[in-house]
Amino acid sequence: MSTKNSNLKTCIGRYWVVLSLLCLHYGVFAQAPQKAYISWRVQPKVCIVAKLGDSCEMALLISTDGLKPGKYCYFKNNQKMHCKTFNQAEDTVVVKFSQHTVLELRDQNDTILLSHEIQIKARNRKPQTRRVRQPWSLF
Numbered sequence: 001m002s003t004k005n006s007n008l009k010t011c012i013g014r015y016w017v018v019l020s021l022l023c024l025h026y027g028v029f030a031q032a033p034q035k036a037y038i039s040w041r042v043q044p045k046v047c048i049v050a051k052l053g054d055s056c057e058m059a060l061l062i063s064t065d066g067l068k069p070g071k072y073c074y075f076k077n078n079q080k081m082h083c084k085t086f087n088q089a090e091d092t093v094v095v096k097f098s099q100h101t102v103l104e105l106r107d108q109n110d111t112i113l114l115s116h117e118i119q120i121k122a123r124n125r126k127p128q129t130r131r132v133r134q135p136w137s138l139f
Contacts, residue, residue, distance in 0.1 A: 038066040042103065042116045052122040057096040060103070064089050064114075072113070075104040 041063045047056035064086070073083040074093055081093070095103065097120065105114040 038064070038113055040064045040067075040105065040114045040116070042118070045116075046119045046121055047097075048121050048123060050123060052120075053098060054122070055096055055098040056120055057094065060093045060095055060118075062091045062093060064091075064105075067113075071108055073106050075106055077102055078104075 043061050044058065047058055049056050067086060067089070069085070069087050071083055071085050074081040076095060076097065081095075084091075093103075095101065095118070097118070100120060101118045103116050103118060104112050106112055
């Protein structure tokens, strides 16, 4: 009987090792948490001014997806604007700038979560000059 017990223990031990290796290989045991996908939509994306160098002030509507509630900070060209606690997916931010600007959202650890470039464009309208001579004549 001792050989049967010994063979049974060996067989169970082998199955246990094989089962453990399979579980580790296919990740049945604890897996590292995956990073959540975070996205945002910033509107409008372009500010139009009369001429380059003019400042633009606009209210941006920001919609976020996948952002957990917590305290986050807005940065404009690496300058901290303000921090707030996010509980909802939409927010409005007023930004004033006179050149292309990068708007960033950072967490409490100062990690950049989201980034968006806001462009500034100028209307290059030439002043209209009045024609001195008429474009047609009868004779």
